[in-house]
Amino acid sequence: MEESDTVNGFVIALVISFVIAGGFVLAGDSHSVESEESAFVANDSSVGTDSGFVDFQEVAFENGIRYEPQIMEMRQGVYVVDFDNDGDEDVLLMGGKNPVLYKNTGSGFAEHREFPLRLAQTAHFLDYNNDGWRDLIIAPVGDRPAFYVNENGTFERKDVGIAKATWRPMTINSADFNADGCLDVFIGQYGSGERAYQQPISEIRNNPDLRPDPEGGNENILLFGNCSVFSQVTEEAGLTGERWTLASAAVDLTGDGHIDIYVGNDFGSDYLYINRGNGTFHEHRMPRYTDRNAMSVRTIDMNGDGSLEIFITNIWIPAQATSTTGGSVYETLHAAFPYGNNYIVMNESGGFEDKAEEYGIEDGGWGWTATVADYNNDGHLDIVHGTIGSIPVEPFPKVYRTMQVWKGTEVGWTKLNGSEMGFYTENTRGMARIDYNMDGRLDIITAPSKFLYRGDTDRELYYRLYENQNTANQALQFFVRNPDGISRNANVVIQTDTQTIHRVVNSRGDFVTQDSRLVHVGMGGQSVEKVTIVWPDGENTTYTSLETGNRYILLPDEAIHVATLR
Amino acid sequence: MMRIKSPIDRSIRFANRVQDHIITTYFQPNAKTALYWSFAFVFFYYGIQKPAPGYSPVRRPVGLFVSNLGIPIDSAILFIGVFEMTLGLLFFMRKFRLVFWMFLAHQIVAFSTLIVMPYYAWQPPWLFLFGIPLPFKMDSWAAFVLKNVVFIGAFIALCHLEYEDRG
Numbered sequence: 160m161e162e163s164d165t166v167n168g169f170v171i172a173l174v175i176s177f178v179i180a181g182g183f184v185l186a187g188d189s190h191s192v193e194s195e196e197s198a199f200v201a202n203d204s205s206v207g208t209d210s211g212f213v214d215f216q217e218v219a220f221e222n223g224i225r226y227e228p229q230i231m232e233m234r235q236g237v238y239v240v241d242f243d244n245d246g247d248e249d250v251l252l253m254g255g256k257n258p259v260l261y262k263n264t265g266s267g268f269a270e271h272r273e274f275p276l277r278l279a280q281t282a283h284f285l286d287y288n289n290d291g292w293r294d295l296i297i298a299p300v301g302d303r304p305a306f307y308v309n310e311n312g313t314f315e316r317k318d319v320g321i322a323k324a325t326w327r328p329m330t331i332n333s334a335d336f337n338a339d340g341c342l343d344v345f346i347g348q349y350g351s352g353e354r355a356y357q358q359p360i361s362e363i364r365n366n367p368d369l370r371p372d373p374e375g376g377n378e379n380i381l382l383f384g385n386c387s388v389f390s391q392v393t394e395e396a397g398l399t400g401e402r403w404t405l406a407s408a409a410v411d412l413t414g415d416g417h418i419d420i421y422v423g424n425d426f427g428s429d430y431l432y433i434n435r436g437n438g439t440f441h442e443h444r445m446p447r448y449t450d451r452n453a454m455s456v457r458t459i460d461m462n463g464d465g466s467l468e469i470f471i472t473n474i475w476i477p478a479q480a481t482s483t484t485g486g487s488v489y490e491t492l493h494a495a496f497p498y499g500n501n502y503i504v505m506n507e508s509g510g511f512e513d514k515a516e517e518y519g520i521e522d523g524g525w526g527w528t529a530t531v532a533d534y535n536n537d538g539h540l541d542i543v544h545g546t547i548g549s550i551p552v553e554p555f556p557k558v559y560r561t562m563q564v565w566k567g568t569e570v571g572w573t574k575l576n577g578s579e580m581g582f583y584t585e586n587t588r589g590m591a592r593i594d595y596n597m598d599g600r601l602d603i604i605t606a607p608s609k610f611l612y613r614g615d616t617d618r619e620l621y622y623r624l625y626e627n628q629n630t631a632n633q634a635l636q637f638f639v640r641n642p643d644g645i646s647r648n649a650n651v652v653i654q655t656d657t658q659t660i661h662r663v664v665n666s667r668g669d670f671v672t673q674d675s676r677l678v679h680v681g682m683g684g685q686s687v688e689k690v691t692i693v694w695p696d697g698e699n700t701t702y703t704s705l706e707t708g709n710r711y712i713l714l715p716d717e718a719i720h721v722a723t724l725r
Numbered sequence: 726m727m728r729i730k731s732p733i734d735r736s737i738r739f740a741n742r743v744q745d746h747i748i749t750t751y752f753q754p755n756a757k758t759a760l761y762w763s764f765a766f767v768f769f770y771y772g773i774q775k776p777a778p779g780y781s782p783v784r785r786p787v788g789l790f791v792s793n794l795g796i797p798i799d800s801a802i803l804f805i806g807v808f809e810m811t812l813g814l815l816f817f818m819r820k821f822r823l824v825f826w827m828f829l830a831h832q833i834v835a836f837s838t839l840i841v842m843p844y845y846a847w848q849p850p851w852l853f854l855f856g857i858p859l860p861f862k863m864d865s866w867a868a869f870v871l872k873n874v875v876f877i878g879a880f881i882a883l884c885h886l887e888y889e890d891r892g
Contacts (some may be wrong), residue, residue: 165822165823168815168818168820169823171816171818172811172812172815172818173807175814176806176808176810177807179776180775180776180807183776185779186775230788245885278844301843301844340812587765677772688850
């Protein structure tokens with residue numbers, strides 16, 4: 160008797176619950192999205208198409224990369240490195256079960272080793288002891304960073320004196336900040352715990368100005384190295400605050416010969432830590448227009464004048480004025496994220512200006528890590544950055560659900576539709592450029608994230624290797640290796656028969672990413688006359704025998720030919 | 726010798742009598758009903774929030790929890806909503822045999838999030854015990870879950886009352 164009562168009660172309760180839940184679901188689906196979708200067609204088609212640019216084909220499995228992301232937002236990263244000094248690019252992938260280092264075999268990739276570290280967040284390769292091999296630091300959530308010394312291509316864990324635990328490390332860069340000949344390390348950190356997550360969209364709807372406290376994150380960390388151990392100097396060096404740092408770049412932005420640090424913050428303004436040259440920094444708060452949602456920081460010299468500009472990805476939600484229900488949501492979201500990417504140039508008076516709108520590169524959807532490189536080898540730098548596959552309101556224009564692509568031109572950039580180039584619709588976190596098959600065409604490796612909203616992707620999530628299908632492979636490629644170690648900054652000047660091109664070789668750490676140190680110069684029909692390397696000590700080396708279509712390793716006294724780009 | 730009671734003693738005695746009367750007349754006979762209905766209210770009301778229109782505050786932790794299991798987030802939210810509403814209704818109907826297992830399952834899953842998602846539930850500083858990082862400072866999710874110890878205590882009391890009645 161009791162058993163039948165129990166069953167009957169359960170059935171009744173279940174039916175009532177389903178009826179209520181079903182009613183809500185049906186009510187939610189009854190929102191008419193048809194008119195909204197059609198309204199967005201204009202947005203998609205307003206972006207240019209250019210079949211003459213570059214197509215990409217996803218080839219990760221075919222090349223031995225089978226790495227699956229685990230849920231833990233903003234941990235999925237890619238780190239490109241030539242760890243075994245054989246002249247090709249290897250890659251460390253993070254954000255899966257454990258970090259895995261893949262070795263480039265020349266015909267694809269093979270798993271080299273796994274680093275069994277729980278909650279590993281971000282990593283960085285650097286030659287900390289100037290022995291010519293790039294060592295590895297892996298910073299986790301809530302523990303001390305692990306350091307691995309590279310002994311002739313084999314990594315051994317070692318205590319190098321890093322005692323401070325990292326809570327939410329998102330970006331690492333290395334440079335010789337105090338000019339003592341040994342590499343130092345900067346670790347940019349995000350907020351921890353639940354406050355580290357975006358405010359619910361429902362709250363942003365009600366209050367577009369709602370943002371976490373810009374000083375409610377975690378402190379950034381500066382470690383000075385002496386080629387043997389590191390010591391923490393954050394406070395002594397003048398770095399203060401607890402911010403929401405996602406990205407950084409270590410490069411001499413002020414032109415005084417000292418390596419500065421640009422810090423991109425998700426909430427609150429960005430900061431430029433200006434190196435005084437004596438081991439301390441001046442914290443320069445960047446203008447109000449950087450108070451967006453910086454997620455990637457790339458320094459480039461677009462116009463070849465030798466001074467660097469800063470490209471920063473942010474969030475930009477298109478306004479949608481024509482629909483009814485979803486429209487009001489979009490308008491509010493657009494009000495919350497109306498400005499998008501930054502492209503910051505230094506003007507003649509030494510101040511900064513944001514010229515993203517002028518160059519048409521601000522509308523990149525919900526941007527994540529970026530690469531700036533010449534993908535079609537026409538001599539102009541293109542921009543490709545990741546985005547998210549959806550935002551928690553529908554619909555969202557298709558063009559913003561995949562890679563954001565701008566083709567470089569003589570005068571700036573032209574936006575193209577990444578969904579027509581072979582890129583998948585999905586959430587991308589870390590990404591880096593890589594010419595894995597040494598064909599002279601830059602490929603892209605990306606780390607997709609499992610995210611929390613509907614419609615992120617319709618594919619199984621694995622890390623992607625997008626192979627460049629361009630037919631033009633006229634490029635010059637080289638690694639720069641310093642006389643004492645390989646990871647320090649250097650300036651490169653490439654003189655062709657028609658122009659002067661500037662590149663900076665630095666550690667290239669970004670948001671859960673380390674981009675390749677390979678210098679890739681698309682020649683666009685030009686011929687190279689000479690390449691000059693300006694070493695950290697100010698000495699120059701000029702190479703006059705380099706030829707387009709080849710990859711080299713440039714040392715102070717010689718150029719080693721690695722391969723002919725096939 | 727007869728002791729003369731002070732006004733304070735008489736007041737305390739009167740207050741105790743009132744207290745005994747309230748408890749024995751109203752609380753004690755209705756204790757089981759109050760527990761059942763309290764559980765019913767909490768589970769049904771929290772459950773109905775999940776499928777209701779608007780952004781569910783548990784969407785993100787639920788998403789973090791179920792995504793590794795390959796379960797779609799929307800389906801998981803819906804399931805949890807139906808589960809909690811059903812549990813609430815069963816409490817209301819006093820179906821003790823069923824609510825016992827469903828309640829236990831609910832609490833096990835809720836508390837497991839503190840271990841499975843430490844980076845979400847807790848915030849620094851963590852404690853280092855023999856070099857092992859241990860969570861200490863709660864974030865709001867940990868606080869949201871840890872208050873369930875009161876639920877568990879109340880449920881144990883309900884079990885006691887239920888079995889007392891059954892002899």
